[in-house]
Amino acid sequence: AQSVTQLGSHVSVSEGALVLLRCNYSSSVPPYLFWYVQYPNQGLQLLLKYTTGATLVKGINGFEAEFKKSETSFHLTKPSAHMSDAAEYFCAVSEYNNNDMRFGAGTRLTVKP
Amino acid sequence: DARVTQTPRDKVTEMGQEVTMRCQPILGHNTVFWYRQTMMQGLELLAYFRNRAPLDDSGMPKDRFSAEMPDATLATLKIQPSEPRDSAVYFCASGLGQGAGELFFGEGSRLTVL
Numbered sequence: 597a598q599s600v601t602q603l604g605s606h607v608s609v610s611e612g613a614l615v616l617l618r619c620n621y622s623s624s625v626p627p628y629l630f631w632y633v634q635y636p637n638q639g640l641q642l643l644l645k646y647t648t649g650a651t652l653v654k655g656i657n658g659f660e661a662e663f664k665k666s667e668t669s670f671h672l673t674k675p676s677a678h679m680s681d682a683a684e685y686f687c688a689v690s691e692y693n694n695n696d697m698r699f700g701a702g703t704r705l706t707v708k709p
Numbered sequence: 710d711a712r713v714t715q716t717p718r719d720k721v722t723e724m725g726q727e728v729t730m731r732c733q734p735i736l737g738h739n740t741v742f743w744y745r746q747t748m749m750q751g752l753e754l755l756a757y758f759r760n761r762a763p764l765d766d767s768g769m770p771k772d773r774f775s776a777e778m779p780d781a782t783l784a785t786l787k788i789q790p791s792e793p794r795d796s797a798v799y800f801c802a803s804g805l806g807q808g809a810g811e812l813f814f815g816e817g818s819r820l821t822v823l
């Protein structure tokens with residue numbers, strides 16, 4: 597079955613600094629890849645997704661991610677962190693022939709003033 | 710504003726009691742997922758349905774957990790009997806049944822079993 601690994605359970609950056617959250621996936625067929633964000637006491641919300649086509653995907657709140665097949669990666673970036681970006685971020689993978697979406701363990705992002 | 714609705718939002722119960730969590734998926738969505746979130750295990754897939762039929766419930770402890778979709782507007786997750794280790798936040802999510810489709814999550818049901 598498909599799976600994702602998120603490197604780093606906690607990431608801390610200063611406000612205005614680059615955000616980089618790492619995700620590697622495993623899939624036997626071309627994957628669909630997602631990043632979700634979870635704020636305290638809320639459900640998960642979609643940030644962005646990759647299905648086919650352009651490998652650089654732009655999402656909400658200035659986030660983007662690049663699908664790199666050769667590296668089996670889908671890292672999430674944002675050029676300049678904002679205090680409101682502090683949350684938990686989940687990478688997820690599904691496959692075209694099933695609906696079984698699998699999530700990584702999550703990365704908690706802290707933004708320091 | 711279409712959203713997935715879960716009830717109850719918070720539930721405190723004693724060990725051995727039956728717990729039922731309910732989910733109303735977004736109208737028109739034909740896939741429904743149940744996830745459990747804990748600090749130790751993260752987000753675990755418990756079960757999912759397509760067109761009300763269970764496709765996979767291998768993540769669910771069969772002896773005490775059961776998941777059903779009595780109709781297209783209601784999914785239930787039942788624990789009987791509940792145990793302290795079941796304490797977690799349970800999320801329901803719905804989607805349009807395609808691999809590329811995103812899932813829409815409810816706000817979760819926080820269960821505490823004493």
